[in-house]
Amino acid sequence: MGPQAGFDLASKITAATSAKTDQDHHSVIVFSFPADMPDRTAFLLGRTGINPADALAKQLITLADMNVDVAAIACNTAHAPPIFKQLKSAIENNGMRLQLLNLIEETVDYIRRIHPSIKRVGILGTRGTYQFRLYDIALERAGLNVILPDETVRNESVFRAVYDTGFGIKKYSNPVTEKAREHVEKAIVHLIEKKAEVVILGCTELPLAFALVPSKQQTLLIDPAVAMAQALIRFAETR
Amino acid sequence: MGPQAGFDLASKITAATSAKTDQDHHSVIVFSFPADMPDRTAFLLGRTGINPADALAKQLITLADMNVDVAAIACNTAHAPPIFKQLKSAIENNGMRLQLLNLIEETVDYIRRIHPSIKRVGILGTRGTYQFRLYDIALERAGLNVILPDETVRNESVFRAVYDTGFGIKKYSNPVTEKAREHVEKAIVHLIEKKAEVVILGCTELPLAFALVPSKQQTLLIDPAVAMAQALIRFAETR
Numbered sequence: 477m478g479p480q481a482g483f484d485l486a487s488k489i490t491a492a493t494s495a496k497t498d499q500d501h502h503s504v505i506v507f508s509f510p511a512d513m514p515d516r517t518a519f520l521l522g523r524t525g526i527n528p529a530d531a532l533a534k535q536l537i538t539l540a541d542m543n544v545d546v547a548a549i550a551c552n553t554a555h556a557p558p559i560f561k562q563l564k565s566a567i568e569n570n571g572m573r574l575q576l577l578n579l580i581e582e583t584v585d586y587i588r589r590i591h592p593s594i595k596r597v598g599i600l601g602t603r604g605t606y607q608f609r610l611y612d613i614a615l616e617r618a619g620l621n622v623i624l625p626d627e628t629v630r631n632e633s634v635f636r637a638v639y640d641t642g643f644g645i646k647k648y649s650n651p652v653t654e655k656a657r658e659h660v661e662k663a664i665v666h667l668i669e670k671k672a673e674v675v676i677l678g679c680t681e682l683p684l685a686f687a688l689v690p691s692k693q694q695t696l697l698i699d700p701a702v703a704m705a706q707a708l709i710r711f712a713e714t715r
Numbered sequence: 716m717g718p719q720a721g722f723d724l725a726s727k728i729t730a731a732t733s734a735k736t737d738q739d740h741h742s743v744i745v746f747s748f749p750a751d752m753p754d755r756t757a758f759l760l761g762r763t764g765i766n767p768a769d770a771l772a773k774q775l776i777t778l779a780d781m782n783v784d785v786a787a788i789a790c791n792t793a794h795a796p797p798i799f800k801q802l803k804s805a806i807e808n809n810g811m812r813l814q815l816l817n818l819i820e821e822t823v824d825y826i827r828r829i830h831p832s833i834k835r836v837g838i839l840g841t842r843g844t845y846q847f848r849l850y851d852i853a854l855e856r857a858g859l860n861v862i863l864p865d866e867t868v869r870n871e872s873v874f875r876a877v878y879d880t881g882f883g884i885k886k887y888s889n890p891v892t893e894k895a896r897e898h899v900e901k902a903i904v905h906l907i908e909k910k911a912e913v914v915i916l917g918c919t920e921l922p923l924a925f926a927l928v929p930s931k932q933q934t935l936l937i938d939p940a941v942a943m944a945q946a947l948i949r950f951a952e953t954r
Contacts, residue, residue, distance in 0.1 A: 479729040479743065480726060480730075483729070484722075487719055487723070487726075488889070490719050491888065495886070497754075497885065500749070501718045501747070501749040501750070502749075502750075503749070503750060503751070504747040505746060506722070506725065507744060508742065508745075510737045510738050510739070510741075513738070515737070646736065647734070649729065650727070650729065650730030
């Protein structure tokens with residue numbers, strides 16, 4: 477949910493839509509209010525008591541009032557139960573008609589559809605993603621084995637690629653720095669060495685590091701935003 | 716104003732903002748309602764009587780009601796006087812507080828600020844852009860010389876790169892096809908041969924063709940979305 481993540485998801489919706497002209501594309505509204513959106517990881521780790529669910533619920537209510545049918549949150553960490561469950565109740569209590577899809581569930585569903593024979597799934601993400609076993613639970617429920625990076629690789633490669641104030645993707649997203657890309661790549665290689673068959677780029681900043689490098693290795697990488705873009709399109713086209 | 720163009724502009728706002736954390740970024744709303752948005756070029760060429768200004772005005776009113784301060788339209792062709800002037804009157808008649816920036820004026824202003832010594836400016840764009848001398852008038856007013864591609868290059872390279880149903884950017888925007896990129900490049904080389912010192916990529920689809928190719932040649936290319944992103948940030952940060 478860094479601001480680029482929402483625009484990246486929207487762009488992937490357009491890319492995944494089969495359209496002959498501009499007019500064939502789906503209607504999309506992107507709300508990007510970063511100043512109103514408390515840090516998700518800080519809340520999950522107990523560094524602040526402000527649950528981002530409240531700000532998210534407010535935005536979803538506005539979208540529902542605009543007759544939006546289906547919505548997604550372009551942030552993995554926001555799907556941790558302490559945030560997402562509270563958000564779901566807020567939606568139910570409000571009685572809104574808007575459907576909120578779940579990034580984690582759509583990603584696991586995508587892996588099973590696109591790579592049905594795969595058994596071992598690696599996960600890259602933020603601290604909150606690991607601490608709340610965000611993907612682990614959904615993957616295990618789907619009968620898949622979870623491969624996690626070792627503690628040192630998390631600290632030295634994954635988290636720094638996202639958060640480092642000198643080269644991290646949160647700060648330098650367009651373009652992503654070469655150093656951030658190298659850190660992400662190192663973590664991916666580590667997971668492959670641990671026998672992961674695919675790797676979920678489980679923080680919306682991570683796929684940005686690979687947008688510019690169409691390589692063989694990309695077939696191993698799962699971008700939750702692509703899974704979500706396809707799910708949103710399916711929802712819009714089958715209702 | 717192909718749907719990617721709006722997301723591309725939003726992404727360029729984030730990229731051009733100096734921010735240490737997510738929360739430092741500006742609030743952005745993207746409205747992308749392609750099915751409601753009549754083809755701009757078709758209207759300008761008289762193929763339809765439906766002025767896209769009406770649909771645009773409706774969206775701007777909604778944005779103004781949401782307390783949006785400043786807005787931009789990620790479409791060069793929509794800035795042709797028959798559309799943009801009607802839109803401006805609609806805004807004035809409505810009495811809304813929202814400020815609508817002008818993509819053409821911001822681009823010419825950007826060229827003068829970033830390349831103050833440059834005199835000869837090439838233009839790539841859609842049929843409507845050439846027919847209504849969209850950039851020509853603003854550039855000439857700023858004392859710059861306008862270089863246009865020859866008729867055959869327009870038809871065979873520029874328009875096909877955008878509209879060709881087999882490889883054009885309107886249809887294949889993410890990723891852009893290699894063939895579309897080659898067509899754009901051919902037109903740029905042609906303008907450079909005609910002594911253009913910089914080339915305006917005057918249709919929001921064209922910069923997408925060059926997003927993936929950071930090259931020396933890029934310094935010659937003016938992306939109106941970058942000019943507009945900077946203008947929006949200036950507006951937000953100085954008011």
